[in-house]
Amino acid sequence: MTVVLAADEVVDFPFSEAPLAGEERRAFKGLHPSGFFIRHPSAPHHLNEFYTSDDDLFQTIHMGAAVVDCEDWLLTIDGLVQRPFALSLDQLRQLPRTTLTAFHECYGSPIKPPTEAVSRIGNVTWTGVPLYTLLMHARPLPEASFIWSEGLDSGEFAGVKADRYQKDLPLKKALSKEVLVAYEMNGKPLTKKRGGPVRLVVPGWFGTNSTKWLCKISLQSVRAPGPFTTVFYNEQDPTDPHGLRRRPVWQVEVNSIITCPAPDAVVLAPNVQIQGWAWSHDGVGSVEVSADQGGVCNDAHVGKQTDFSWQKFSVTLQLPVGDCNVTARATSSSGLQQPLRGRRNHVHTVHIVVEAADVK
Numbered sequence: 377m378t379v380v381l382a383a384d385e386v387v388d389f390p391f392s393e394a395p396l397a398g399e400e401r402r403a404f405k406g407l408h409p410s411g412f413f414i415r416h417p418s419a420p421h422h423l424n425e426f427y428t429s430d431d432d433l434f435q436t437i438h439m440g441a442a443v444v445d446c447e448d449w450l451l452t453i454d455g456l457v458q459r460p461f462a463l464s465l466d467q468l469r470q471l472p473r474t475t476l477t478a479f480h481e482c483y484g485s486p487i488k489p490p491t492e493a494v495s496r497i498g499n500v501t502w503t504g505v506p507l508y509t510l511l512m513h514a515r516p517l518p519e520a521s522f523i524w525s526e527g528l529d530s531g532e533f534a535g536v537k538a539d540r541y542q543k544d545l546p547l548k549k550a551l552s553k554e555v556l557v558a559y560e561m562n563g564k565p566l567t568k569k570r571g572g573p574v575r576l577v578v579p580g581w582f583g584t585n586s587t588k589w590l591c592k593i594s595l596q597s598v599r600a601p602g603p604f605t606t607v608f609y610n611e612q613d614p615t616d617p618h619g620l621r622r623r624p625v626w627q628v629e630v631n632s633i634i635t636c637p638a639p640d641a642v643v644l645a646p647n648v649q650i651q652g653w654a655w656s657h658d659g660v661g662s663v664e665v666s667a668d669q670g671g672v673c674n675d676a677h678v679g680k681q682t683d684f685s686w687q688k689f690s691v692t693l694q695l696p697v698g699d700c701n702v703t704a705r706a707t708s709s710s711g712l713q714q715p716l717r718g719r720r721n722h723v724h725t726v727h728i729v730v731e732a733a734d735v736k
């Protein structure tokens with residue numbers, strides 16, 4: 377891929393040290409805790425706010441949380457570039473920063489078939505330096521088609537050993553202005569379990585691509601060979617009618633959650649307000665909300681997107697008295713609709729009880 381830099385996009389780099397092989401891994405001081413770690417997010421009915429607090433946001437760690445010495449931390453940019461270089465944390469912080477809002481979603485377990493809805497989702501702000509700025513300084517060679525990102529963590533996941541967490545992105549996505557080398561979430565420095573001091577953030581793409589404890593970006597001509605891009609995180613493409621094509625776990629599929637009413641809530645007939653969040657890598661076009669009583673199905677109002685945020689939907693349904701299941705079904709901007717069942721992004725249904733308004 378040949379990359380041309382616009383004149384107004386040149387960032388002045390007051391530094392640019394040639395990297396020494398493997399030097400960036402010196403900052404790694406061990407894993408704590410070590411081994412697989414997952415923190416489940418709060419239930420959908422607790423995710424009413426546009427911005428998800430750190431406490432309500434899930435965490436997914438395959439091999440252990442890396443303990444990183446910030447003094448020793450280095451980011452190396454190498455591979456198919458004219459000008460490989462390395463940056464310290466202070467140097468990274470001197471570069472022009474960007475803050476953006478993005479939903480953050482975990483694909484779910486890469487060792488189970490993706491048939492169950494996971495709802496590991498939130499919406500936060502990230503602050504950091506666009507990866508674009510660093511790639512432009514390094515000057516990609518025309519043969520470069522992918523970036524490989526490396527974390528400082530190593531160990532074992534599902535019986536497979538890995539000497540590092542390694543992911544890849546097509547260079548085209550890596551050069552999109554939203555991809556960040558981030559050091560803050562929701563305005564605060566990244567904590568250890570969040571991937572601090574520095575992680576990659578790939579808005580619109582599954583969380584697995586956002587490498588935590590980032591230490592290296594390498595430009596390459598082919599996909600990365602590590603287990604997290606080969607053994608794990610490739611799936612059967614559900615849009616292939618023959619079910620043969622496989623695809624990397626990259627773009628986030630259209631999905632939604634109902635945040636209000638809460639499960640088993642008792643509400644008053646007939647007008648019941650339903651609201652929630654919908655998201656997709658390419659934005660949400662519409663959300664249909666239906667109830668299994670009274671034959672109701674209405675298009676919700678869908679709010680605007682801020683950067684790569686999730687989008688609010690809300691609608692008032694006229695429901696008869698009795699038990700009722702309410703379902704939201706989102707359609708992406710490109711026209712893909714959430715499946716009704718059997719898929720990680722299938723529709724979310726909430727059971728509610730509708731009571732007559734004059735019942736005391």
Ligand SMILES: Nc1nc2c(c(=O)[nH]1)N[C@H]1C(S)=C(S)[C@@H](COP(=O)(O)O)O[C@H]1N2
Pocket residue numbers: 433434435436437438439440480481482483526527528529541569570571582583584585586587588589
């Ligand atoms: N180095 C490293 N980066 C990683 C992971 C990891 O285990 N190691 N987990 C990935 C997965 S699967 C997800 S969903 C996100 C989770 O980010 P969070 O824990 O901040 O929510 O980080 C990704 N980045």
Ligand SMILES: [Mo]
Pocket residue numbers: 436481482483484583584
């Ligand atoms: Mo994940």
